[in-house]
Amino acid sequence: MTSTSVITLRQVRKNYGALEVLKGINLEAREGEVISLIGSSGSGKSTLLRCINLLETCHDGVIEFCGEPVRWQGSGVTRQPADKAQVIRMRTQLSMVFQQFNLWAHMTILGNVIEAPVTVLGRDRNAAVEEALALLDKVGIADKAEAYPAQLSGGQQQRAAIARALAMKPKALLFDEPTSALDPELEQEVVKVIQQLAAEGRTMVLVTHDMKLAHDVSSHVIFLNQGVVEEEGPPDAVFGSPKTDRLRQFLHATSPAVAGA
Amino acid sequence: MFEFCVEPSQLQGLTWLSCYLTTGKHMAFYTSFGTVLLLLALTAPTALLFGFCGAVASRSAIAPLRWIGRTYVAMVRGVPDIVFFLFVPIALDQGFEYIRHMALCPEVTEPIRRGNDFVVCTAAKLPLNADPQWMHETYGFLLAVLSFAIVFGAFAGNTLRGAFEAVPKAQIETAQAYGMTSRQLFWRILLPQMWIYALPGLSNLWAILTKATPLLFLLGVEDIVYWARELGSMKTSAFSYPHPNWQLWYFLGLLVFYLLLTWVSDRAFARLMARFNLGQGRTGSDTAAAGVGR
Ligand SMILES: Nc1ncnc2c1ncn2[C@@H]1O[C@H](COP(=O)(O)OP(=O)(O)OP(=O)(O)O)[C@@H](O)[C@H]1O
Numbered sequence: 017m018t019s020t021s022v023i024t025l026r027q028v029r030k031n032y033g034a035l036e037v038l039k040g041i042n043l044e045a046r047e048g049e050v051i052s053l054i055g056s057s058g059s060g061k062s063t064l065l066r067c068i069n070l071l072e073t074c075h076d077g078v079i080e081f082c083g084e085p086v087r088w089q090g091s092g093v094t095r096q097p098a099d100k101a102q103v104i105r106m107r108t109q110l111s112m113v114f115q116q117f118n119l120w121a122h123m124t125i126l127g128n129v130i131e132a133p134v135t136v137l138g139r140d141r142n143a144a145v146e147e148a149l150a151l152l153d154k155v156g157i158a159d160k161a162e163a164y165p166a167q168l169s170g171g172q173q174q175r176a177a178i179a180r181a182l183a184m185k186p187k188a189l190l191f192d193e194p195t196s197a198l199d200p201e202l203e204q205e206v207v208k209v210i211q212q213l214a215a216e217g218r219t220m221v222l223v224t225h226d227m228k229l230a231h232d233v234s235s236h237v238i239f240l241n242q243g244v245v246e247e248e249g250p251p252d253a254v255f256g257s258p259k260t261d262r263l264r265q266f267l268h269a270t271s272p273a274v275a276g277a
Numbered sequence: 278m279f280e281f282c283v284e285p286s287q288l289q290g291l292t293w294l295s296c297y298l299t300t301g302k303h304m305a306f307y308t309s310f311g312t313v314l315l316l317l318a319l320t321a322p323t324a325l326l327f328g329f330c331g332a333v334a335s336r337s338a339i340a341p342l343r344w345i346g347r348t349y350v351a352m353v354r355g356v357p358d359i360v361f362f363l364f365v366p367i368a369l370d371q372g373f374e375y376i377r378h379m380a381l382c383p384e385v386t387e388p389i390r391r392g393n394d395f396v397v398c399t400a401a402k403l404p405l406n407a408d409p410q411w412m413h414e415t416y417g418f419l420l421a422v423l424s425f426a427i428v429f430g431a432f433a434g435n436t437l438r439g440a441f442e443a444v445p446k447a448q449i450e451t452a453q454a455y456g457m458t459s460r461q462l463f464w465r466i467l468l469p470q471m472w473i474y475a476l477p478g479l480s481n482l483w484a485i486l487t488k489a490t491p492l493l494f495l496l497g498v499e500d501i502v503y504w505a506r507e508l509g510s511m512k513t514s515a516f517s518y519p520h521p522n523w524q525l526w527y528f529l530g531l532l533v534f535y536l537l538l539t540w541v542s543d544r545a546f547a548r549l550m551a552r553f554n555l556g557q558g559r560t561g562s563d564t565a566a567a568g569v570g571r
C-alpha cells in the first residue's frame with residue numbers, strides 16, 4: 017500500500033487520575049482504510065477516539081494528522097495542545113459520530129447539517145443547503161430536513177448525524193459505537209449507511225460492538241484490552257483465527273456466530 | 278372634570294360618583310397604574326440585561342470578571358429584598374451626588390459626611406433644588422427602576438447561570454468536536470439552548486417582580502398603593518367629596534389589577550414556552566424539571 021497515512025498514533029498514553037486508561041497505543045489509518053476498534057466495556061475505546069480529535073488530551077505519545085504532528089505544550093498530565101488554531105483545523109477535518117447522536121436540539125435536521133460548514137468553515141449558505149439536502153437524500157431521510165431531532169427515530173437521528181459528519185467533507189470519520197443506542201431493526205439502516213461509506217473508500221475509525229459490521233467493513237481490526245492493543249490484524253485473521261485467549265473469550269462472549277467459525 | 282361638577286355638595290347618586298371618580302387626585306391614581314406598568318416595562322429588560330451580564334461574567338475565564346459576576350449574583354441571596362430596595366436607591370443617590378460634588382465643587386473643603394448628615398454643595402444636588410417638580414419625580418422613579426433592576430438582575434443572573442449550566446454537556450462537546458471556537462459555541466449553541474431552561478425561572482421572577490411593585494411606595498414614588506390608601510381613607514365634611522373609609526374597595530381594585538396582570542403574563546409565558554418547546558421538539562415534561570427558581 018502506498019496511500020498516505022491520515023491518522024497516526026504512536027505510544028499514546030492517557031490517565032484518569034491513578035487509572036491508566038491507554039497504555040501506549042499505536043494506530044495507523046491510511047487513506048481509504050477502515051480501522052475497527054473492538055474490546056470489552058471500559059477497555060478505553062471511546063477514550064482513544066476522543067484523544068484522536070483532541071476532545072481529550074493524551075498525556076504522552078504522538079498524534080499525527082496527514083503527516084502533521086499535534087504540537088503540545090507542557091508534559092504529562094498538564095500537557096495541552098499548544099496551538100488552538102491547529103486543534104480547530106484538525107477537528108474540522110475529522111468528523112465524529114456519537115453513540116447518542118448528539119444532534120443539536122434547537123436546530124432542524126437541515127440546520128444541524130449546515131451548521132458547522134457555514135459557521136466553522138465559512139461556506140456559502142445556499143451551497144451548504146444544497147449539499148446538505150443531497151447528503152440527507154443519500155442517508156435516506158431527505159423528507160426530514162425540516163424536522164427537529166426529537167421528532168425522529170433513533171436510526172433517523174443517527175443517519176442525520178452521519179450526514180452532518182459528511183457535510184464537513186472530512187479527511188476521516190470517527191464513529192463511537194454508532195449503532196449501540198439503537199433497536200436491532202433500526203440498527204440495520206445505520207449499518208447499511210456505514211457499509212456504503214466503507215465501499216466508497218472513506219477513511220474511518222470505527223468503535224463497535226457489532227462484530228459482523230467490523231468483519232464486513234474493516235481493513236484492519238484492533239482488539240483493545242485494558243488500555244493495550246492485545247491483538248490486531250486483517251478482519252479474517254482477527255475473527256477467523258484469534259491468537260490470544262483474551263480475544264477468543266471476547267469473541268465468544270460477544271458474538272458466538274462469528275467467532276465460532 | 279365635568280362641568281356639572283362645580284358644586285359637589287349639590288350632587289347625588291351616579292352623578293356624584295362620576296364627579297368623584299374624575300377628580301384630579303383620582304386622575305393621579307389612574308396614572309399611577311401606568312407608572313407601575315412603566316416600571317415593569319423598564320425594569321424587566323434592564324434586569325434581564327444585568328442578569329445576563331452577571332451570569333456571563335460569573336462564567337468567564339477571566340478571574341476578576343468572574344469574581345465580580347459571582348459576587349453580584351450571590352449578593353442577593355440571604356439579604357431580604359426589602360433591605361436592598363431601601364439601601365440601593367440611597368446608595369445610588371449619594372453615590373451620584375458624591376461624584377458630582379467632586380467634579381463640580383472642588384473648592385469646597387468641608388467633608389461631605391458631617392455626623393449623620395450627607396451634605397453636598399448645591400450645584401451637586403440631584404436633581405437641582407430649582408428643577409421643576411416633574412424632574413424630581415422622574416429622578417425618583419428612575420432611581421426606583423435602577424434599584425429594581427439591580428436587585429432583580431441578580432436574581433435573573435442566578436437563574437441564567439443555572440440555565441447555562443443545564444445545557445447538556447454532549448451538546449457543547451459536539452460543537453467542539455466540529456471545530457467551533459468558544460465564541461461560536463456560545464452564540465450558536467449555548468445561548469439558544471439556555472433559554473428553555475431559564476424560562477420557568479424567569480417567569481417565576483416576573484411574578485415576583487410584579488408583586489414587588491408596591492415597594493415603589495417605600496421608595497417615595499406615589500404608586501397605586503399610595504393612592505389607594507390616600508383616596509380610600511375616610512373623608513370628613515371638610516373635603517369636597519366626604520365619604521366613610523372606602524379603603525376596602527380601593528384595595529379590591531388593586532387586587533383585581535394584579536390578578537389580571539398575573540393572568541395575562543402567565544398566558545404570555547405559556548405561549549413563549551410552547552414556542553421554545555416546539556423549536557426544540559421537546560415535550561413540556563422534559564423541561565419541567567429545569568425550573569430553576571431564583
Ligand atoms: N471522564 C472520565 N473520568 C474518569 N474516568 C473515566 C472517564 N472517562 C472514562 N473513564 C474510565 O476510562 C476507562 C475507559 O473508558 P472508555 O469510555 O474509553 O471505555 P470504552 O472502551 O469506550 O467502554 P464502552 O464499550 O463501555 O463504551 C473506563 O474505566 C472508564 O471508567
Ligand SMILES: [Mg+2]
Nearest residue numbers: 061062063193
Ligand atoms: Mg465507549
